[in-house]
Amino acid sequence: MSADILKTLTGPVVLVGAGKMGGAMLEGWLGLGLPAERLVVLEPNLAENLAARLGAAGARANPDFADIPAPAVIVLAVKPQVAPVVLATIRSLVAPGTLVVSIMAGRTIDFIQEALPNGAAVVRTIPNTPAAIGQGITVAVPNRHVEAAGRDLAHALLSALGSVEWIADEALMDAATAVSGSGPAYVFLLAEALAAAGAAVGLPADLAGRLARATVAGSGALMIQSGTDAATLRENVTSPGGTTAAALAVLMDPARGFGPLLGEAVAAATQRGRELGH
Numbered sequence: 001m002s003a004d005i006l007k008t009l010t011g012p013v014v015l016v017g018a019g020k021m022g023g024a025m026l027e028g029w030l031g032l033g034l035p036a037e038r039l040v041v042l043e044p045n046l047a048e049n050l051a052a053r054l055g056a057a058g059a060r061a062n063p064d065f066a067d068i069p070a071p072a073v074i075v076l077a078v079k080p081q082v083a084p085v086v087l088a089t090i091r092s093l094v095a096p097g098t099l100v101v102s103i104m105a106g107r108t109i110d111f112i113q114e115a116l117p118n119g120a121a122v123v124r125t126i127p128n129t130p131a132a133i134g135q136g137i138t139v140a141v142p143n144r145h146v147e148a149a150g151r152d153l154a155h156a157l158l159s160a161l162g163s164v165e166w167i168a169d170e171a172l173m174d175a176a177t178a179v180s181g182s183g184p185a186y187v188f189l190l191a192e193a194l195a196a197a198g199a200a201v202g203l204p205a206d207l208a209g210r211l212a213r214a215t216v217a218g219s220g221a222l223m224i225q226s227g228t229d230a231a232t233l234r235e236n237v238t239s240p241g242g243t244t245a246a247a248l249a250v251l252m253d254p255a256r257g258f259g260p261l262l263g264e265a266v267a268a269a270t271q272r273g274r275e276l277g278h
């Protein structure tokens with residue numbers, strides 16, 4: 001995170017909702033340099049361990065609104081389904097110059113800005129949970145009220161969590177949500193399914209679990225560190241006529257393999273994102 005931008009912060013960073021994703025972002029910010037005294041967390045059911053961590057770091061949880069100075073940033077990390085109520089509640093916190101960053105799946109910039117004071121600067125984003133260890137990726141789109149300084153501030157906050165992809169076309173957000181927002185769940189499911197499949201061919205379940213976990217983690221790390229494309233890395237594992245080729249004949253079946261299955265899954269997630277916007 002850019003220290004210069006932090007030095008120019010005119011008020012706190014207010015996180016509204018510290019559940020799974022908001023909590024992951026908090027971990028990322030605390031672990032990667034945002035001074036905790038700049039953080040205010042609004043969360044009715046703050047997990048005990050997170051409350052203790054915030055308290056120890058010097059962040060404030062659930063203060064009266066009257067005790068919150070004009071925020072530099074408000075991050076909306078509540079479920080899209082409660083957005084109407086939460087936006088009405090926090091509207092009074094939005095000061096001139098406050099940047100509002102939403103991470104809510106589906107909820108559009110139009111929807112958010114209509115619930116806020118006229119001219120509010122809004123950045124709609126979709127992060128993912130590897131943000132907790134600074135290895136997330138966030139897709140972001142600004143509304144027309146976000147100026148260069150606001151974009152730099154959003155970028156600094158989001159890049160503390162991993163990579164940031166700015167896009168100009170908000171219509172891509174539901175598809176991006178289906179790929180990188182939900183994507184970690186697909187990868188964790190792969191680890192679960194690989195462990196179960198290993199047990200099914202005779203491995204002790206705990207050994208199968210360790211093999212699957214290390215394989216998924218190591219493959220991800222190799223992809224990042226080598227910079228080699230996924231197809232080449234796959235081919236590097238696949239000896240002609242060997243074991244991998246036998247497995248890939250199943251997984252790459254054009255009708256019932258991984259490709260069409262994942263295609264169906266991502267299309268379903270994209271559609272659900274659109275529905276959550278209404």
Ligand SMILES: NC(=O)C1=CN([C@@H]2O[C@H](COP(=O)(O)OP(=O)(O)OC[C@H]3O[C@@H](n4cnc5c(N)ncnc54)[C@H](OP(=O)(O)O)[C@@H]3O)[C@@H](O)[C@H]2O)C=CC1
Nearest residue numbers: 017019020021022042043077078079080103104105127181
């Ligand atoms: N989880 C993920 O990987 C990702 C999630 N997102 C988005 O992040 C948002 C949060 O998702 P997720 O973290 O999974 O959900 P969670 O339910 O874990 O977190 C939301 C939190 O907000 C709390 N909350 C409810 N009402 C309020 C309120 N009025 N003020 C403050 N906090 C409130 C909830 O409490 P309670 O449980 O009591 O309702 C809950 O702890 C969603 O909009 C989702 O689309 C985006 C990308 C990835």
Ligand SMILES: O=C(O)[C@@H]1CCC=N1
Nearest residue numbers: 105177180181182183
């Ligand atoms: O499942 C969801 O709706 C949220 C958005 C992306 C990841 N989790």
